[in-house]
Amino acid sequence: xxxxxxxxxxxxxxxxxxxxxxxxxxxxxxxxxxxxxxxxxxxxxxxxxxxxxxxxxxxxxxxxxxxxxxxxxxxxxxxxxxxxxxxxxxxxxxxxxxxxxxxxxxxxxxxxxxxxxxxxxxxxxxxxxxxxxxxxxxxxxxxxxxxxxxxxxxxxxxxxxxxxxxxxxxxxxxxxxxxxxxxxxxxxxxxxxxxxxxxxxxxxxxxxxxxxxxxxxxxxxxxxxxxxxxxxxxxxxxxxxxxxxxxxxxxxxxxxxxxxxxxxxxxxxxxxxxxxxxxxxxxxxxxxxxxxxxxxxxxxxxxxxxxxxxxxxxxxxxxxxxxxxxxxxxxxxxxxxxxxxxxxxxxxxxxxxxxxxxxxxxxxxxxxxxxxxxxxxxxxxxxxxx
Numbered sequence: 001x002x003x004x005x006x007x008x009x010x011x012x013x014x015x016x017x018x019x020x021x022x023x024x025x026x027x028x029x030x031x032x033x034x035x036x037x038x039x040x041x042x043x044x045x046x047x048x049x050x051x052x053x054x055x056x057x058x059x060x061x062x063x064x065x066x067x068x069x070x071x072x073x074x075x076x077x078x079x080x081x082x083x084x085x086x087x088x089x090x091x092x093x094x095x096x097x098x099x100x101x102x103x104x105x106x107x108x109x110x111x112x113x114x115x116x117x118x119x120x121x122x123x124x125x126x127x128x129x130x131x132x133x134x135x136x137x138x139x140x141x142x143x144x145x146x147x148x149x150x151x152x153x154x155x156x157x158x159x160x161x162x163x164x165x166x167x168x169x170x171x172x173x174x175x176x177x178x179x180x181x182x183x184x185x186x187x188x189x190x191x192x193x194x195x196x197x198x199x200x201x202x203x204x205x206x207x208x209x210x211x212x213x214x215x216x217x218x219x220x221x222x223x224x225x226x227x228x229x230x231x232x233x234x235x236x237x238x239x240x241x242x243x244x245x246x247x248x249x250x251x252x253x254x255x256x257x258x259x260x261x262x263x264x265x266x267x268x269x270x271x272x273x274x275x276x277x278x279x280x281x282x283x284x285x286x287x288x289x290x291x292x293x294x295x296x297x298x299x300x301x302x303x304x305x306x307x308x309x310x311x312x313x314x315x316x317x318x319x320x321x322x323x324x325x326x327x328x329x330x331x332x333x334x335x336x337x338x339x340x341x342x343x344x345x346x347x348x349x350x351x352x353x354x355x356x357x358x359x360x361x362x363x364x365x366x367x368x369x370x371x372x373x374x375x376x377x378x379x380x381x382x383x384x385x386x
Contacts, residue, residue, distance in 0.1 A: 013075045014043045020078050024116035042067045061173045069134065069331065069367035073127035081119050088115055134331065134369035141182060142362045142375035144190060147348060149355060150385040151299045151319050155266030163301070163380040164192035164221070167324020168361025170232070171212045172203035174368050180215040183362050183377065187219060190379050194223040194261065197251065198324045198359065199230025199275055199305030206241045217249040223261050225251045226270065230305040230325060231277035239281060254303060256286040258294065269294045272303040287312045307342045307358050314354040321356050322380065328360030328373030335372065
């Protein structure tokens with residue numbers, strides 16, 4: 001059903017873009033046929049990229065995903081221009097047509113053609129510019145954000161404890177080993193006390209992406225690196241294979257469980273729950289299990305991939321939840337759709353007495369484009385409240 005809906009939406013977008021950029025800007029003939037063929041070919045590449053994800057080579061995936069972003073912005077910009085175009089076309093119709101000799105083309109037709117071509121050029125320039133800047137943002141280094149968070153019951157000895165939070169790395173056909181190496185280097189440069197990888201590390205199997213994840217063994221932190229599953233970890237046939245691989249690389253999965261982080265005589269509880277997508281693979285989130293055995297005298301920090309999981313965390317007295325998943329919307333204006341289903345798009349917020357921090361993620365999914373949502377690695381500094 002999802003593929004049918006997505007296919008219908010893509011077909012409608014391509015038809016509208018073809019109508020405005022090809023049909024309206026050309027006369028019947030060779031040029032129209034060539035441009036129509038290009039649009040159809042790009043649509044086929046896009047469909048192959050989406051339908052055969054993980055199978056198509058990068059040489060096809062790159063143009064497929066870039067066209068996905070470009071056709072989306074062409075569609076949006078052309079929609080914005082549509083009222084202007086409609087008004088101008090009505091003015092052209094109202095002008096009295098001059099008498100013309102046989103075989104001469106009426107001025108109204110020339111004016112409509114000029115208007116269509118001007119709109120196409122404007123839409124193309126804006127869309128290419130937006131996608132170009134968005135691609136440079138997505139493929140560039142993540143921002144390093146330093147975020148102080150005040151917690152109740154935090155022992156003064158733990159004040160200044162730093163947690164490097166990274167999410168949504170999305171290793172796959174477009175982001176490989178070099179992507180991981182840069183993220184690991186940037187995390188290590190912050191000298192964190194602990195590293196938290198909050199899901200959506202990979203888009204493929206260990207056999208396909210094991211070498212790309214290998215640099216994670218070089219993460220350095222005083223208390224180690226921890227991981228919780230995201231929804232994309234359940235898109236492979238054997239999700240547990242990645243948990244085993246991460247353990248081999250020195251990253252500890254928290255699979256509906258918790259551990260105590262100590263500094264001298266001070267401590268806090270670090271817990272992790274599976275992603276909600278795990279329910280489809282007999283591996284659902286279990287908050288009661290993940291939070292069992294906590295000491296109520298000390299704070300609890302929970303790793304949970306999706307911000308929406310904060311409602312269950314708040315009911316159980318969690319002090320801070322660290323999440324990702326949203327990508328900060330990744331491509332404006334799709335921020336609004338994400339915000340409609342998640343309690344937070346990015347940054348620090350609160351649900352009851354539980355604070356929620358959402359990272360925009362260090363990678364991208366689908367189009368290698370970020371518009372209005374730069375990638376980040378967040379360094380959370382725990383501070384004493386009061």
